[in-house]
Amino acid sequence: MDHSASSVHERRRVKRLPREVRERQILDAAVRVFSDHGYHNASMDEISEVAGVSKPMIYAYLGSKEDLFAACIHREATQLLEAVAAGVRTELPADMQLWHGLGAFFEYVGAHRESWRVLHRQAISQGGPFSEELLDMRRQAISLVDTLLVRVATKEGLDRGATESLAAALVGAAESLADWWLDNPDVPSRAVASRLMNLAWIGFGGLVEGNTWHPSED
Amino acid sequence: MDHSASSVHERRRVKRLPREVRERQILDAAVRVFSDHGYHNASMDEISEVAGVSKPMIYAYLGSKEDLFAACIHREATQLLEAVAAGVRTELPADMQLWHGLGAFFEYVGAHRESWRVLHRQAISQGGPFSEELLDMRRQAISLVDTLLVRVATKEGLDRGATESLAAALVGAAESLADWWLDNPDVPSRAVASRLMNLAWIGFGGLVEGNTWHPSED
DNA sequence: CACCTTATCTACTGGCGGGTAACGCTACGT
DNA sequence: ACGTAGCGTTACCCGCCAGTAGATAAGGTG
Incomplete structure (x- = not known):
């Protein structure tokens, strides 16, 4: 949403974190979103948003939606x-x-x-x-x-x-x-x-x- | 599936049933399918198939998917x-x-x-x-x-x-x-x-x- | 500094499935 | 006989969302 305004300008401030840490963030976000909306109503987009990470990261690190859920x-x-x-x-x-x-x-x-x-x-x-x-x-x-x-x-x-x-x-x-x-x-x-x-x-x-x-x- | 073979020939034997009966059949099928696959994984198409009735009938009699589930x-x-x-x-x-x-x-x-x-x-x-x-x-x-x-x-x-x-x-x-x-x-x-x-x-x-x-x- | 690796993004597609429009058929009343 | 009402169908639309392609940038290593 409002990312677009700052994204071009402030891209350099994006932290690059080790895989381990990102995986934890993603799992935390996933647990929360799954808990709130249920498995099917939870969208990968929302999980990525809550995790503060873009969607392809999730697929890169944790695999498919099912895989992610199983990991949780x-x-x-x-x-x-x-x-x-x-x-x-x-x-x-x-x-x-x-x-x-x-x-x-x-x-x-x-x-x-x-x-x-x-x-x-x-x-x-x-x-x-x-x-x-x-x-x-x-x-x-x-x-x-x-x-x-x-x-x-x-x-x-x-x-x-x-x-x-x-x-x-x-x-x-x-x-x-x-x-x-x-x-x-x-x-x-x-x-x-x-x-x-x-x-x-x-x-x-x-x-x-x-x-x-x-x-x-x- | 195998309906097609007999359908052209034996169409006249298709029973036309009163609304009350159809609703029962649909609800029975819905309970079964919801039970097997869960609410979200259950498709209206499958319910209609199990009920032996086409999809629009369900919408005509029981309303949306949510309505149907609530009725069950x-x-x-x-x-x-x-x-x-x-x-x-x-x-x-x-x-x-x-x-x-x-x-x-x-x-x-x-x-x-x-x-x-x-x-x-x-x-x-x-x-x-x-x-x-x-x-x-x-x-x-x-x-x-x-x-x-x-x-x-x-x-x-x-x-x-x-x-x-x-x-x-x-x-x-x-x-x-x-x-x-x-x-x-x-x-x-x-x-x-x-x-x-x-x-x-x-x-x-x-x-x-x-x-x-x-x-x-x- | 050149370079490669890895982290990360934006922007797209493909199809599944909920929902519907438009039409056909059977039966019954008059 | 024939219109009308309601049982029933086929065939379609379209939005949402899982999953992906391809570009970009940040560190590390020499």
């Missing part, structure tokens, strides 16, 4: 998984592990809502190779929770096989609660985590009887 | 809500009400996976007027669960305000479990419902201690 998914998914895994302290008792995992998860989602939007809402609704990456991350998350449950279960007597589906249910509940949180951003992350923790550990039945779960530290 | 959402959402509401027998105790509600929900989703895909995955990821309809349905579902919880809570002493967020969490968990179920279709609907019921009513803590919930009848 991959980067964000990896970051999220790392954040959650870092939150779990394996030396603590099972309920505290779960608590910290949930805490790390909601903290990350709260601090990176756009990432979560792209991951959960966009990637999942596009079929094909995108959901693969997602399903993979999901599987990792489920197995993380599963091993956690198994450690308690074998000690206490909950039968094998049930744990995995319970893990799936819990991961699903967390995902969907995060999704709900997107539309109800006023609640602090700790409170969201706490609600899910209470539901998951005590259940309605227990809550109705007046029981609650709360972290032993803090 | 509306029809499917209404059906789902009716199915769930019909399952809840208000004269039973709270846990049994929940159980029947969950049962009806998963039964419906199992029998109408395409509907669920369109509702949950597609409609939610498109912004704008589509999600409105969805959020509305969701609110109705949440308030359904909420009133159920409130009846128990006031009897027992769970504080107000907490019930609604718990209801939201439960609805979210059900949604996401249904979503998970789409990708793991081998499990029977009753089993999915039962797992969620146990998680929701007993919690991990209770399950680990060996408690389980099961319907008093059946």
Whole structure:
């Protein structure tokens, strides 16, 4: 738009940056635009504009639109998984592990809502190779929770096989609660985590009887 | 495709159907195609082909692509809500009400996976007027669960305000479990419902201690 | 300074797909 | 018999946007 006026005159001020940096800028812009408009409504032109880079750069560095999207998914998914895994302290008792995992998860989602939007809402609704990456991350998350449950279960007597589906249910509940949180951003992350923790550990039945779960530290 | 061979010869056998019927066919086809490819990747041409009707008919009867999608959402959402509401027998105790509600929900989703895909995955990821309809349905579902919880809570002493967020969490968990179920279709609907019921009513803590919930009848 | 490499732009195209104009056919009422 | 209303089609338009060709300029290296 207004570039044209200054472009002829001030071209010399254009910085030439190394590929690595440009790629980061482009990915950041892409995540944001994909999050705002969705995969299909996002135009490469807008992404390039937000990134402060011209369109051919994107094609040169990240490839096609699909490639770009896949790169976003991959980067964000990896970051999220790392954040959650870092939150779990394996030396603590099972309920505290779960608590910290949930805490790390909601903290990350709260601090990176756009990432979560792209991951959960966009990637999942596009079929094909995108959901693969997602399903993979999901599987990792489920197995993380599963091993956690198994450690308690074998000690206490909950039968094998049930744990995995319970893990799936819990991961699903967390995902969907995060999704709900997107539309109800006023609640602090700790409170969201706490609600899910209470539901998951005590259940309605227990809550109705007046029981609650709360972290032993803090 | 193969129409051409018979078309010249057997044109007289082409049925001319009343508007009402055609609209149903078109909506059925649209739900299916939207479910398969997503809103944006679905082409009006393909929908018309699947419906066995030419494209201008769709525009004549259902309007633009957006209108068509909205009509799908509306029809499917209404059906789902009716199915769930019909399952809840208000004269039973709270846990049994929940159980029947969950049962009806998963039964419906199992029998109408395409509907669920369109509702949950597609409609939610498109912004704008589509999600409105969805959020509305969701609110109705949440308030359904909420009133159920409130009846128990006031009897027992769970504080107000907490019930609604718990209801939201439960609805979210059900949604996401249904979503998970789409990708793991081998499990029977009753089993999915039962797992969620146990998680929701007993919690991990209770399950680990060996408690389980099961319907008093059946 | 000559040179090559790499970063970066402007300006275009090709086609996909939403939407429509204009016309044909069948049936029914009078 | 024949007009009219509404079911139905073929064949087209056109805007948007992913993707590209080809030119330009900025550093580094000798």
